[in-house]
Every structure is written in C-alpha cells, then in structure tokens.
Amino acid sequence: MKRIMFTGGGSAGHVTVNIALIPKFIQAGWATGYIGSVDGIERQLINSKLNVSYHSISTGKLRRYFDWQNVKDPFKVVKGIFEAYQIIKKQKPNVVFSKGGFVSVPVVIGAWLNKIPVIIHESDYTPGLANRLASPFANIICTTFPETAAAFSNNKCRYIGPVLRDKLKHGDAERGRIFTGFSKMKKPSLLIMGGSLGARRINTVVRESLFHLTKNFRVVHLCGKGQLDPSLSHPDYRQYEYINEELPDVLSMCDLVISRAGSNSIFEFLALKKPMILIPLTKEQSRGDQLLNAASFERKGYCKVLQEEHLTSNSLIANVNDLAANKKLYVQNMDKFQQSDGLTLLYNLIIQTAKK
Template sequence: MPNSTHSPSGETEQRRILFTGGGSAGHVTVNAALIPPLLAQGWKVSYIGSKNGIEKQLISRLDGVDYYGISTGKLRRYIDLENVKDPFRVVKGVFQAYRLIRGLKPDVLFSKGGFVSVPVVIGAWLNRVPVIIHESDLTPGLANRIAGPFAKRICVTFAETAKQMKDGKSIHVGPIIRSELRKGSAWKGLQRCKFTPGKPVLLIMGGSLGSQRINQAIRRNVAALSKTYQIIHICGKGELDESLKGVSGYRQYEYIHDELPDALACTDLVISRAGSNSIFEFLALRKPMLLIPLSKQASRGDQILNAESFRQAGYCEVLQEEELTDDALMAALSKVFRNRDAIKTQMQQRGQADAIGRVMSLIEETAR
C-alpha cells in the first residue's frame, strides 16, 4: 500500500491520517488496532479526542501519535444541568477541531464514534477532508447517526447492520481485532495471577468503566465460584474491594493493559457486558461467554441486540441485567461451563476475515 504522494513540484509528501473517537475504551480499541500498521507503512498519525477522556490515556501509550484535546459534550440519558451546557461545548469543539484540522491537513479522517467524534467529523467536513466512520454495534449510536451525513463511507462490524442501512455508504468489514491479543501466553497469565494450571479460569469484564451490578454479584459469590474457578476480575476504575485482597484464586484489577493478552490466553470462560468490540475479541479467541448486556434504562439497548445476535449464533448464554440474581448468575454460568466445548465448536465455524486489511485498503482508497 503506498504511503506517500507526489506534490506538483515532484517532491514526495507523507500521507496523513487523523483519528477520533472516545468516551469509553470501546470507542478507542479499533483505532488502536489500526494505528500501528499505518505507522509501519509510513503514515503520519494524529488523534483528536477529549482533553481528559479515556482515549487520551489509551492513545498516549502508542508511540508516534500526536494527540490533541478539544472541548466536547456528553450524551446523557438522564436529566442534568450539564445537558444545557453541552451544545455550547460541542460548538466550541467544532471551531477547535476546524482550526486543528486546517493546520494538520490530513488526507482522511477515521472516526470510531463517541460524542467527542461529532465536532471532529464536522470540522473535517468543513475542511473538505474525506471522512470514514466505523460502527461496531448492530445499530448505529447517536454520535454516528449525527456524523453519518458528513461521511463518505461507513464501516460496520455486523453484516445485519449493512443490510439495514440503505445509504449506499455502508460496507461490512467485520470485526477489527487487536493483533496483540492473539500473542498472549497462558503460562505467563497463570504465573502473573499465581494461579494453578488445570483449574478453569473465569474472566469478568464489566467494560472499561466497570459495572457495579456485575461486580457486586461476583463478590457475593466469590466463595462459591472459587470452588470451580480461578477468577480474574477486571472491575473498573475505583471499584477495587480491599476486603477481598489476598483471597486465594481471586485477582482483581481496575483495568489491564499490556497484560491483557496473557490474561485472555489463560482464560476458559468470560462474563462480560456486550459491547461489540469486546465480544468479537472473545469470539476471535474462542472464549465461551456469559453476556450481561446493559439494560435499556442505562443505554439505548445496543448491547441487548449484540448479545442476542451472539446467542442465536451459539457463541454465548445471555442473562439480562433485570434478571441478575445470585441464583440466576450461578445457573447461567454453569450452563456455559457445561456447553463450553459445543460453544467453541460453533465459534470455530466462523472464519477469521482480515478486517484490518479491508479497512486499510478503504483508507488508502478514500485518501487518494
């Protein structure tokens, strides 16, 4: 793939790509998967996100990426005085993004979504920079619905999504999986957690922001779960339980970065929310899942649709948050454990498409 163009004077110019997306890890991981191969091919990579969001934390871990923070609003599904201020923050963010993009002169903008992406997409459109949007969930989120009219192409993860969208812009690329996740060592994962080989490992992940409902349910049942499993509990920032430190066979973390590939490599079963990026990564790694999607009261219902699609495909069991009791949790997890071999067989039927290659080709085509 070419990484440069020739100016009218005949000099070679470096290709430039701008990324945006944030608010949660799910709005960053796809970008984080695409950035290293683009850097390796000689692209100049910049990123616009919020000033203090999780995207700044995650992208700052990547070498060779210039990060810029702008003002941004937040999508809230509850009444709050901040909702009155947010439109002004978004307008301010549009002006900030417009000025940044005018100076950066990217050949293309790749947007993963999240509310921070809206002013960046508009700023790119005002600068006549072509925009590619990526939508992971089965149905588009509000930010991507707002940004959609300004985009040239919209990449989607679920085949069902492309069928529903009749805009002529949508292209099914499949799930984008971070390559480093496939390089984990089960032995290193067990050693780091001081676990015993041979006893199943259960990984609990409530999303980058954690889940108090899931955390509380797991902790109430640690003793019972520990009879069958060794437990890695990723509980979210500020959600560690000091009273459980030192419990044999139970390890809790706010968030796992570099050690995640090893932790996943030694994992046998997963309890998780149903964010698209995470569950497709578990699918790619053949990890049977119990999914507990965010309720409609706390979200737009996208995780419920994601989880149901996976359940119908035979990749998981689903427990709705409204039905999350101790007995229901233990029963649903036992069902996943009993059927784990059948679930893995079903997962193996699914091919491993080169989504990163598809998107990089689309980036090249759009930038040209």
C-alpha cells in the same frame, strides 16, 4: 508524506480500533494525529500507548435525556467544529478516520468543511447517536455487524467484520499463569470483566458467589477502578482494577468469560473461541446497544445471556455451571464463524480512500 487524523472518544470502546490502526500507519510512514476532548479517556489512552500528536477540542455530550447541560452543550459543539476545522485546515490530512463517540461529531463536520474524505466505523449492532449525526458528512461507514447497514438510509456502508488488535493473537497461557500466580492444574479458569460502566452490580454478585465459584474454577476478576475489595482472599481468586498489557495472556489462560456485551470485547472472545456469559447493560444504563449485541450472539450459539434484572448469586452459579458443561457445543458454534481480517480490510480501505 501522507497524513491521517484519527478521532473517537468518550469510552474505551471508541478508542480501541484506533489504537489497533495507528501503529500500522506509523510503520508505513504516515504522519499521524489524533483529535479528542480536553480531558476524556481517549487522551489518557492515546498519550499512554502511542507517540502521536494529540489535538484537543471543545465538545458537548450528546444526551437522550433532559439535563440543563443540554442547553450549553450545543454551543460547545459549535465551538468544537470551528476548532476541528482549524486543526484539519492546518494539518492537511489526506483522510480522517472516526471511531465515534460524542467528540467525533465536530471533527467529522470539520473535515467535511475542509473537503477531506471521512471514514466512520460503527462497532455495535445499531449505530450510536454520534455516528448517526456524523453519517451524512462521511464518505464510507464501516460496520462490524452486517445488519447495521439497515440503520443508514444510504449506500455508504461497507461490512468489514470485527477489527481485532494484533497482540490479542499472541497471548500465552503460561505467561498468564505466571502473571496471576495460578499453577497449571485441571481446575478451569473463569475471567470476569465488569467493564468501566455498571461494574458494581456484577462485582457484588460475583463476591456473593465466590465460595461456590471457587469450588470448580479459578477466578480472575477485573472489577474496575476503585472497586477492589481488600478483605477478600482466596487461593483460587485474583482481583484487579483492570489488566492492560497482560490481558492477551490472561485470556489465553482462561476457559470461560463473563462480560458486558460491548462489541469490541465480545468479538475478541469469539475470535479466541472463549464461551461466554454476557450480562448486557440495561436500557436504563445505555442506549440498548449491548442488549442487541448479546441477542445476536445468543442466536448464533456463541454465548449465554443473563439479563441484569435476573442477576443473582444463584442465577450466576447456575449459568456458569451450564456454560462449563456445554463448553464444547459453544466452541463448535464459534468454529462456524468466518473470521475476516477486519484490521487489514479497514487499513486498505482507508489508504484507497486517501488516494482518491
């Protein structure tokens, strides 16, 4: 029996591709395992969605700023490398697949020490710190943006395009309307996704703008854990902490999207041809990857970009109205995107690497 070990975590974006891949390997009869942190979001997502063996290791966060934890964390990383080495030595996988995030670095090094081939996937326009550190120990680095290869000084890169979940293609607008309780009518629907990081600012401005937004749109607002406002009630407004299984249906129902600019999400909107307003995380909130992701999409005419420092009720309403007025133009630009089956390409590449 072939064996594969997955890793990646720290945020949902570092788990999504794994969740898309794992069922394909299970269906093909592979023994499948996952190495993640003790209490990270990856453990919650993997255990709630997939029946795979989960192995936890020690890990430190890779920070770009001063923190006293930076003194302790290198020791945690070294401990994590030893733990990952022992797990991989015992499990004997044919290949290790890493989606990135700080937990992946010890796993990649542990696989390299065991002489197990490693494939890394980088979603963003520029690679994260974890993938930069892990890249010397990897056999292949897969990218979503073709420009990402320039960040690596080697010939390991393979451009495969976005990796999209299969269930995303099967969303049903009618099921979305039943879930939200919206009737079928001519007023277009607007989906607002603040993300798990930095949603508070978007939530505040959306709620300040709600009276004007609901004049022309039905609004579905995903506001993040613990950020519901029970005082708000409107027949054309629905708010949720998050939506999981029903998200493909809600996306199918909605005409426009407001979102952060995480790579996985914006490529899903592109595949579904949903015109979007992107509000990328600032450099103070992140390493700046969302700024580059959003700029790339804006250059190609897929979206409007609204920088957070310019985010006000007036600017949000103006941008939404402009996006709606020019919806056909954005859809035409999205039609030019040559969609590849990144999930199948990545799956086949992993199998070929395991055979070698």
